[in-house]
Amino acid sequence: MGFNERVWEVTKQIPKGKVSTYKEIAKALNCRAYRAVGNALNKNPFAPIVPCHRVVSSNGGLGGFAYGVKAKIKILKTEGIEIKEDKIVEFEKRLFKLKTFQEIKR
DNA sequence: CGGTTGACCAAGT
DNA sequence: GACTTGGCCAACC
Structure with missing residues (x-):
């Protein structure tokens, strides 16, 4: 299993209404x-x-999105995450505590 | 095997 | 607050 797949596995655990960061995923x-x-x-x-x-x-910024940042904002709002001035509202509270790749694979 | 390119980050001006 | 800089690491040429 390559690097990309591991990234996707970790990303998949983020539930609706929560977010995580590139750095946290790397961690x-x-x-x-x-x-x-x-x-x-x-x-x-x-x-x-x-x-x-x-x-x-x-x-707390948005980062990027393959289909455009605008689309990203739209989806996040749909999931109940508020965005103001291209920033996540209550960013810290929305952060999801990620599990290690190993823990996921249990 | 170098060189460049990112949906990056933190620290310094 | 806006830039710049140096560091980061996989992927691609």
Whole structure:
């Protein structure tokens, strides 16, 4: 299993209404490949299955989205996450505590 | 095997 | 608050 798949596995556990960051995902994989995480999500072939729209920047900003940031905002709002001025509202409270890749694979 | 490119980050100006 | 800088790591040429 390659790096990308591990990224997707970790991302899949984020529930509706919560978010996580590129950095946190890297941490869950026991490395610091924030940028590589972004790349992996960008190429994500499981568009709806892996909730890549729930992954945002560490500073509470939105990050990017393969189909446009606008679409990302729309989806997040649909799921009950408020966005103001391109920032996540109550960012810290919306953060989901990720499990390690190992823990997921139990 | 180098060099470049990102949906990045933190610290410094 | 806006830039710039250096560091990060997989993927692709």
